[in-house]
Amino acid sequence: MSDGARRARAIRAMVVSHMRASYREPGGLFWTYGFPILLSLVLGLAFRSRAPEAPRVAVVGAEAPVVAEKITRGGEVVAKVEARDVAERALRTGKIDAMVITEGPAVEYRFDPTRPEARLAKALADHELQKASGADPKVATKDTIVTEVGARYIDFLWPGLLGLGLMSTGLWGIGFSLADMRAKKLLRRIVATPMRRSDFLASFLLVRVVLLLVEIPPLLIFGRLFFSISVRGSPLALVLTLLLGALLFASMGLLLASRSQNPQIVSGLINVVSFPMYLGSGVFFSASRFPPAVEPFLRVLPLTALNDALRGIVTDGAGLSEVHRPLLYLLAWNVVVFALAVRLFKFR
Amino acid sequence: MIANDVPAVHTRGLVKIYDDTVAVAGLDLTVARGECFGLLGPNGAGKTTTVEILEGLVDRSGGTVEIFGRTWEADERWLREQVGVSFQTTHLQEKLTVREILELFRAFFLEGKPVAQVLEEVRLVEKADARYETLSGGQKQRVAVACALVGRPALLFLDEPTTGLDPQSRRALWDVVHTFREAGGTVLLTTHYMDEAEKLCDRVAIVDHGKIIASGTPAELVAQIGAKEVVTVRLAPRDDTSDDATVETARGSLVEALEGALGVVSVRREPDALAMTVRELHDSLPALLAILAARGESILGLTTHRATLEDVFIELTGRQLRE
Numbered sequence: 001m002s003d004g005a006r007r008a009r010a011i012r013a014m015v016v017s018h019m020r021a022s023y024r025e026p027g028g029l030f031w032t033y034g035f036p037i038l039l040s041l042v043l044g045l046a047f048r049s050r051a052p053e054a055p056r057v058a059v060v061g062a063e064a065p066v067v068a069e070k071i072t073r074g075g076e077v078v079a080k081v082e083a084r085d086v087a088e089r090a091l092r093t094g095k096i097d098a099m100v101i102t103e104g105p106a107v108e109y110r111f112d113p114t115r116p117e118a119r120l121a122k123a124l125a126d127h128e129l130q131k132a133s134g135a136d137p138k139v140a141t142k143d144t145i146v147t148e149v150g151a152r153y154i155d156f157l158w159p160g161l162l163g164l165g166l167m168s169t170g171l172w173g174i175g176f177s178l179a180d181m182r183a184k185k186l187l188r189r190i191v192a193t194p195m196r197r198s199d200f201l202a203s204f205l206l207v208r209v210v211l212l213l214v215e216i217p218p219l220l221i222f223g224r225l226f227f228s229i230s231v232r233g234s235p236l237a238l239v240l241t242l243l244l245g246a247l248l249f250a251s252m253g254l255l256l257a258s259r260s261q262n263p264q265i266v267s268g269l270i271n272v273v274s275f276p277m278y279l280g281s282g283v284f285f286s287a288s289r290f291p292p293a294v295e296p297f298l299r300v301l302p303l304t305a306l307n308d309a310l311r312g313i314v315t316d317g318a319g320l321s322e323v324h325r326p327l328l329y330l331l332a333w334n335v336v337v338f339a340l341a342v343r344l345f346k347f348r
Numbered sequence: 349m350i351a352n353d354v355p356a357v358h359t360r361g362l363v364k365i366y367d368d369t370v371a372v373a374g375l376d377l378t379v380a381r382g383e384c385f386g387l388l389g390p391n392g393a394g395k396t397t398t399v400e401i402l403e404g405l406v407d408r409s410g411g412t413v414e415i416f417g418r419t420w421e422a423d424e425r426w427l428r429e430q431v432g433v434s435f436q437t438t439h440l441q442e443k444l445t446v447r448e449i450l451e452l453f454r455a456f457f458l459e460g461k462p463v464a465q466v467l468e469e470v471r472l473v474e475k476a477d478a479r480y481e482t483l484s485g486g487q488k489q490r491v492a493v494a495c496a497l498v499g500r501p502a503l504l505f506l507d508e509p510t511t512g513l514d515p516q517s518r519r520a521l522w523d524v525v526h527t528f529r530e531a532g533g534t535v536l537l538t539t540h541y542m543d544e545a546e547k548l549c550d551r552v553a554i555v556d557h558g559k560i561i562a563s564g565t566p567a568e569l570v571a572q573i574g575a576k577e578v579v580t581v582r583l584a585p586r587d588d589t590s591d592d593a594t595v596e597t598a599r600g601s602l603v604e605a606l607e608g609a610l611g612v613v614s615v616r617r618e619p620d621a622l623a624m625t626v627r628e629l630h631d632s633l634p635a636l637l638a639i640l641a642a643r644g645e646s647i648l649g650l651t652t653h654r655a656t657l658e659d660v661f662i663e664l665t666g667r668q669l670r671e
Contacts, residue, residue, distance in 0.1 A: 006458055013455030024443035184439035192405060193456040194428035
């Protein structure tokens with residue numbers, strides 16, 4: 001048997017063992033499939049596009065029934081006649097958005113202008129009241145309602161969850177399992193065989209690539225079925241992006257597990273590394289929500305680049321040429337992290 | 349290829365220093381091809397460190413190590429094919445079955461043994477498809493040894509292969525060693541079970557504080573302490589009212605008297621008992637009994653056994669092995 005063939009045989013055996021071990025671990029399956037699906041379901045429901053709720057106002061005073069009827073006529077505002085003290089309490093506790101007082105010559109609107117809903121309620125109520133009282137519109141207008149796939153929160157969230165999934169499966173799947181192997185002296189046991197150490201490390205990266213092929217399609221299908229999210233951009237660019245992301249976080253797992261004898265320390269390191277990306281890399285909300293001073297730091301994070309590329313491809317229909325910058329950036333991260341991991345990794 | 353005239357293991361002046369503790373303090377060892385050699389000693393004697401240096405897994409602080417005439421520095425890749433190792437404790441992949449684990453290890457070696465054959469040797473055929481996590485301690489240890497065997501090594505390192513195992517697993521592992529040696533293999537094992545060393549090893553070395561304090565065949569070592577038999581006498585506590593110091597003085601003078609008796613090599617005090625190593629039972633026993641009777645000691649029990657490596661160790665170090 002040639003040396004190449006026997007090395008390939010050893011690597012293949014390692015990959016098969018990792019795969020078996022990971023699919024026999026129910027927890028692993030949950031973090032791979034259950035977590036992103038559950039998270040997207042929960043967040044997708046919470047932030048789903050729904051019919052806008054009509055503002056609520058309370059009308060008080062002598063003219064209350066007439067005025068309330070006029071405000072309600074257009075169907076844009078819900079108006080109810082209330083006793084004054086009841087209405088005031090409702091306004092204080094936010095149960096209504098504005099109070100309409102019909103005493104004296106002018107109709108009085110009582111509302112908090114710092115609350116956008118309150119201003120909306122006042123404006124709409126006033127508009128409806130004027131219209132029902134016979135005021136003519138000065139300019140003719142018409143409404144066109146827009147709810148387009150691609151502009152919803154879930155469209156923003158979904159590519160970010162793919163990126164987040166790559167990060168956590170890479171860091172935990174590789175980093176923690178290596179730390180565990182080191183603690184159990186299994187690492188050392190494997191070093192005591194003729195398997196090359198570099199081949200051993202390579203087998204971990206290979207496992208991530210193989211698992212990627214298994215992990216991603218169900219998630220894409222789920223996104224399609226439940227949220228009608230389809231990949232609008234180049235499939236090649238998507239595959240390349242996922243590959244670079246998966247390899248990067250696998251190498252990062254190797255790096256974080258390269259020295260420590262204690263799995264607790266490694267899991268601490270993984271948390272320290274992943275937490276800033278969890279919040280700052282635009283998984284749940286755009287990185288541009290942070291103050292401008294912080295943004296350059298968030299741009300440095302590899303998950304930010306990965307999410308930008310994924311979002312570009314999935315949502316904006318980008319091709320390879322449009323996402324080449326984040327991809328090159330990810331490639332650079334890959335080279336640096338892998339080189340460091342191989343250099344620092346201790347088998348003892 | 350392995351040259352015929354080189355020893356399997358050859359080390360001179362082996363030293364290992366961890367920070368401020370000396371784990372191995374100048375150890376010389378030669379294991380011939382086809383031999384089963386045992387390193388004996390209490391926990392912390394430096395046995396495991398020595399073995400791990402010989403396995404090429406721990407760097408030494410000084411001395412030379414040759415395995416089949418080669419060094420780990422120059423020929424690691426070749427040596428890894430020749431050497432099978434089993435650690436004191438190994439945790440293999442919990443979720444894999446015994447067969448899958450062995451197939452994995454088999455894949456690392458250029459030449460190996462069929463997995464089915466190894467399963468048979470370690471008597472785990474019926475557990476072949478059980479997951480590692482479901483096995484008992486003894487079965488797990490046999491899997492670890494099987495992982496060492498599946499590469500068809502010429503030299504097998506077994507670090508405390510039977511510590512804490514049930515009798516059935518112990519016997520199974522002893523059989524594994526016999527089978528391996530019948531096929532011409534060399535074994536270096538560590539143990540703190542004297543019976544194991546006597547049963548398995550052609551030669552043994554007693555290690556204490558990182559040094560070899562005695563070596564030879566088990567029979568030679570026993571002969572070296574100049575005694576063949578050990579007499580253990582259990583004495584009744586003295587029911588007089590004298591204080592502890594007086595009792596202590598009485599016991600001390602009793603031991604002195606016994607040490608002077610015919611053919612007695614040494615006397616050791618154990619809790620509630622005295623153990624006397626003697627050359628010939630028929631010479632010493634009457635004399636010992638006479639002394640005890642003259643001093644009014646009443647004997648609760650008396651046993652004798654042929655001197656073992658355990659007695660050699662106690663004789664040399666003044667300590668029990670399993671401390």
